Amino acid sequence: AQSVSQHNHHVILSEAASLELGCNYSYGGTVNLFWYVQYPGQHLQLLLKYFSGDPLVKGIKGFEAEFIKSKFSFNLRKPSVQWSDTAEYFCAVKENNNDMRFGAGTRLTVKP
Amino acid sequence: GAGVSQSPSNKVTEKGKDVELRCDPISGHTALYWYRQSLGQGLEFLIYFQGNSAPDKSGLPSDRFSAERTGGSVSTLTIQRTQQEDSAVYLCASSGQAANYGYTFGSGTRLTVV
Numbered sequence: 001a002q003s004v005s006q007h008n009h010h011v012i013l014s015e016a017a018s019l020e021l022g023c024n025y026s027y028g029g030t031v032n033l034f035w036y037v038q039y040p041g042q043h044l045q046l047l048l049k050y051f052s053g054d055p056l057v058k059g060i061k062g063f064e065a066e067f068i069k070s071k072f073s074f075n076l077r078k079p080s081v082q083w084s085d086t087a088e089y090f091c092a093v094k095e096n097n098n099d100m101r102f103g104a105g106t107r108l109t110v111k112p
Numbered sequence: 113g114a115g116v117s118q119s120p121s122n123k124v125t126e127k128g129k130d131v132e133l134r135c136d137p138i139s140g141h142t143a144l145y146w147y148r149q150s151l152g153q154g155l156e157f158l159i160y161f162q163g164n165s166a167p168d169k170s171g172l173p174s175d176r177f178s179a180e181r182t183g184g185s186v187s188t189l190t191i192q193r194t195q196q197e198d199s200a201v202y203l204c205a206s207s208g209q210a211a212n213y214g215y216t217f218g219s220g221t222r223l224t225v226v
Contacts, residue, residue: 006154034214044203044217090155099145099168100215104154 006103021076023091033074034092083112116218124224133189137206150200194225
């Protein structure tokens, strides 16, 4: 079955640490990939997206993600996290014009 | 409007009652989606409307759940005979037609069934 997997349920980091959140998907066709962020008490916001071209995508707030087709992965990275990055992060995959499917989410806690 | 609007923002209902949740998408967005976010879990797809096509209802968890979209705009998600396990945040999102469009989410309706 088609699925999106986020392997880390809860990640705890200190400020200035580097971040990498894993995302793998099982769709076989052409896909569009997204990362969404949900800050405490706020609604989901788009962080970045990939649909073609350079597989290294830059997003807002210093985040980036790399699409590795051979690994069916779209990991999210940030070189140095801040306390304000504490949030829940969702990876999502959209195949053609179908609906978007989300991973279970990864809760990031950044200690000041 | 400028964003996706959902109402009510909070709803407390008694077990067995019916509830209606409303979503007003961004004007011109052809696609509308309903998701459910339960405590400690990710986003669960419920239903998807795209233009005038038949909706994709594959995510609806039971026949107590239904949704409609009138005039290609406003959508209503109805839960009949609510159960405690229906308690969750119900999120609506809309997007343009192209496959590479991300979604714009509403703030959600927090449903509590007591």
